[in-house]
Amino acid sequence: MRNTTIQDFKVALVNYPGAQLAAIEGLADLFLVASRKSMSEGGGQVIIQRISAPLEAAFDAVIFPPSLDGARGTGEDKLIAWAVGQHQRGARLCSVCAGAFWLGHAGLLTGRPVTTHWALEDEFRAAFPAARLCPEHILIDDNDIVTAGGLMAWVDLGLFLVGLWGGQALVSATARHLLVDPSGREQRNYRSFRPNRAHGDAAILNVQHWLEAHPDGAASVEQLAAVAGLSGRTFLRRFQAATGLPPSTYAQQLRVEKARGLLERTRNPVAQIAWAVGYADPSAFARVFKGVTGLSAGEYRRRFGTVRMGRGLHST
Numbered sequence: 001m002r003n004t005t006i007q008d009f010k011v012a013l014v015n016y017p018g019a020q021l022a023a024i025e026g027l028a029d030l031f032l033v034a035s036r037k038s039m040s041e042g043g044g045q046v047i048i049q050r051i052s053a054p055l056e057a058a059f060d061a062v063i064f065p066p067s068l069d070g071a072r073g074t075g076e077d078k079l080i081a082w083a084v085g086q087h088q089r090g091a092r093l094c095s096v097c098a099g100a101f102w103l104g105h106a107g108l109l110t111g112r113p114v115t116t117h118w119a120l121e122d123e124f125r126a127a128f129p130a131a132r133l134c135p136e137h138i139l140i141d142d143n144d145i146v147t148a149g150g151l152m153a154w155v156d157l158g159l160f161l162v163g164l165w166g167g168q169a170l171v172s173a174t175a176r177h178l179l180v181d182p183s184g185r186e187q188r189n190y191r192s193f194r195p196n197r198a199h200g201d202a203a204i205l206n207v208q209h210w211l212e213a214h215p216d217g218a219a220s221v222e223q224l225a226a227v228a229g230l231s232g233r234t235f236l237r238r239f240q241a242a243t244g245l246p247p248s249t250y251a252q253q254l255r256v257e258k259a260r261g262l263l264e265r266t267r268n269p270v271a272q273i274a275w276a277v278g279y280a281d282p283s284a285f286a287r288v289f290k291g292v293t294g295l296s297a298g299e300y301r302r303r304f305g306t307v308r309m310g311r312g313l314h315s316t
Helices: 021-040 077-088 097-105 118-127 154-166 168-178 202-213 221-228 232-243 247-265 270-276 282-293 297-304
Strands: 009-014 046-051 061-064 092-096 139-142 145-148
Touching: 009 021, 009 077, 009 154, 021 046, 021 154, 021 168, 061 077, 061 097, 061 154, 077 092, 077 097, 092 097, 092 154, 097 118, 097 145, 139 154, 145 154, 154 168, 202 221, 202 232, 202 247, 221 232, 232 247, 247 270, 247 282, 247 297, 270 282, 270 297, 282 297
Parallel strands: 009 046, 009 061, 061 092, 092 145
Antiparallel strands: 139 145
């Protein structure tokens, strides 16, 4: 007899112009695996509908996948109005990566916590300043709005929806079948520091180049202002305006980025790497590194290192 504790779950995968087909088909396959495992226990299934135009049917979840060609939902008023209507009927609206722009254009993100790909942060903030963007997170569940960041975060979103529908045991079974990690990732684990250098302020650009060449230097505001040829107050104002960050935060982010590279490409001990990027106290480096990346230096090396560790050589 069929187990009615897990009802059928209806999902719309929005195949808008420019949508990443790999995400659409990948989600369809993920839900198919979950459905088969659920139905083998007498439960329900995920019913998938790929849509490119409004439909009358009601869905439990609507997913806007990533875009590979820069599509942001502008000029797609009919699909956006349809999504708003689905939301009003009780559907959970979801996005992956640039798909969050569609939810923004639908007017649904004001005051809402939301994530998207970290490389889209500036563009997204400019388009939707009232949204509470948290690009460090892979997935944010705000009940009726669920957003995931990164092109491959459709895996995280798919497993999350499977968990809402069928429970954690079904998530674990699905993840094991697909050989994917069901939890524990954060977008900040992958995020790179890519400072703005196209701001047109030559004096500040000189300072940025100086910092790149001297990551181990504990430069004061006075020293950096001298590099820029500016007074301290003018330097601070122009640096913030050009880069979006105060010098101390900028330098910290730059040091962590250089430490990432050394952890990935070398077998140098963590204490040596800490010293190379300007931290005389390894414990202080450890706190800063984990605060920025969400991982310890050793965990980061194990996950992203490209050089095999020699026998007897430890990363922590």
